[in-house]
Amino acid sequence: MNSTLIKNAQILVGENSFLKRDLFIEKGKISAIGDGLSNKADFIVDAKGALLLPGLIDVHVHFREPGFPEKETIASGSKVAARGGFTTVFAMPNLNPVIDNVEVFKQVQALNQQDGIIKIKQYAAISTGLTANKIDNIPALSALGAIAFTNDGKGVQTADTMYQAMLAAKAAGKVLVAHVEDNSLIHGGVVNAGLASKNLGFPGAKKLSETSQLARDLMIAKATGAQYHMAHVSAAESVELIRIAKEHRIDVTAEVSPHHLLLDDSMITNDNSLMKMNPPLRSPDDRAALLAGLLDGTIDIVATDHAPHTKEEKAQSILTAPNGVTGIETSFQLLYTHLVKPGIMSLRQLLKAMNQRPADIFALKDVAREIAIGQVADLALFDIRHLHEIKANEFASKASNSPFIGWKVYGQTERTWVNGQQVYAKGDEK
Incomplete structure (x- = not known):
């Protein structure tokens, strides 16, 4: 060496x-x-x-392989991460095939090791196909090295499925990571139910889809004692629910994306699908609450939710384009420029959210936490x-x-x- x-x-x-x-x-x-x-x-x-700085850690990326290599591959995604200053990332399981069984997990884990130039930790799905009510073989997938379990891209619609998943994750000593979204409350929304939906006439997605399912999950986490982590928080009410849960010693942590910290729906002034993601950009007040939650420690982690799509897909209208934006190459520089440099937060606070808290929450043993x-x-x-x-x-x-x-x-x-x-x-x- x-x-x-x-x-x-x-x-x-x-x-x-x-x-x-x-x-x-x-x-x-x-x-x-x-x-x-x-x-x-x-x-x-x-x-x-x-x-x-110690290498950054991103607990939420989509490298799209297998299934969607035209968008990103493990090889290109790991180069992207390195260019952003990230040395460890957690790859999501919503691929084709979904990483919901031992055979597929082994195949993708081998690809990560073969093609990755950084450290890639692999999530496994909570339930078959991300949508089934039956949970996956969490013990076996944990034994193979799954970093945690998530149905990212889909909310767990049935309370008992989440209950059983939390019990299994707790028994395996793993974190349960939740994409929080009640499908029955989306009502076809493509942007937040707020300024952009009113001004541009797009169907609006209510925050209630997020907050109601989060409230359910927090009560299940309390009942099971599971370690529960909320992905991409977007609503002020969610921040408050997490804050209250922490005060009541529920084992909950949360992440926020750079785009939810720096953008809001008042900035969607035309049919621009580059501003379409899930959860959607919320109101200026929601954005302020997210920042306040990050500063006071209610929100633990900044995670990019790096979600690459082809130019052709994103050339469509907001009505039909897929959700998601790229983020891992630009996240540190955007947050340093707009939060640290103006004195809104310290560099130490940003480093904690992009390195130390991810390492602590997911009990990482093979990463740098400081220059020492x-x-x-x-x-x-x-x-x-x-x-x-x-x-x-x-x-x-x-x-x-x-x-x-x-x-x-x-x-x-x-x-x-x-x-x-x-x-x-x-x-x-x-």
Whole structure:
């Protein structure tokens, strides 16, 4: 295994302060930190004052393989992650075939190991085909290494199915991750029931579809003692329900996406499917509540819900286009620019949401949680001094369905290392 000396990096100290330091990496770990290190190394990288952080962790990505390789593959998706500064990701199971049995799980796990250049943890489905009332073989899939269980893309419609799933997940020592959506309350909505639906005449999706099922799940989590995690929170009422549940010592955690933190339905001013996702962008008040929840710790994690689609699919109207936006390449730089740089949150808080809390909640053993001697050398180097415009033609992803194209940001990824091996360097995207 090669050794690397990183010179002149800025390392986070406290909430927003930095120290210039050199790092020496050998045998996949950080073995020395200091000023003016001169260790002999196979590779020497001059960071030139860029920010060095532990590699980011995304607990919610869609790599689309098997089933939809025209949108993304494990190989392209892992490159996307590395370009975003992520060294560990959790891949969703809503593929074709769905990862709901031992045979398919083994096949996809082998592909992750074969084609991934970062650490890919694999979810398994809660129930067969994501929609059945019968739960999957959670013990067997857990034994094979499923990181957690989720029917992402589909809400669990039957309370007893969720109850049985939570019991099984608890027995296996796994987190139950919920896409919270009551189908009977969607009523054909394609955007939030609010400003955009009224102004543009699109069918509106009520928040009640999310909040009512969340309330149900929280009571089931209380009854079972399961570790319950809510994916992509979008509503102010959901934040309040989670806050109350935590006060009552229910074992609940939650994630929010960058697009729900930075966008709302007042910004949907025309038929633009790049603004279509599930859950939909809610009101400005909901967005403010999400940010408040992230700042006070009610919401634990920022997760991208990276959801690539082809240009042809996203060229359709909001009425017919698929839900989802890409996000993993732009998430850190967007949040650094719009939350950390203006002083809304500290860099330490952002790092906690994008590294430490994911590692803690999912009990990850093989990731870096800080820049320290002995830590795994999962690292990312970010340029926080120079402004950059997000452009459609620069994505490493097969897709470019991002609502943030044209936004100007700080924090572009310069380099990424996994287990001490460089997996990304700026300029090597294509």
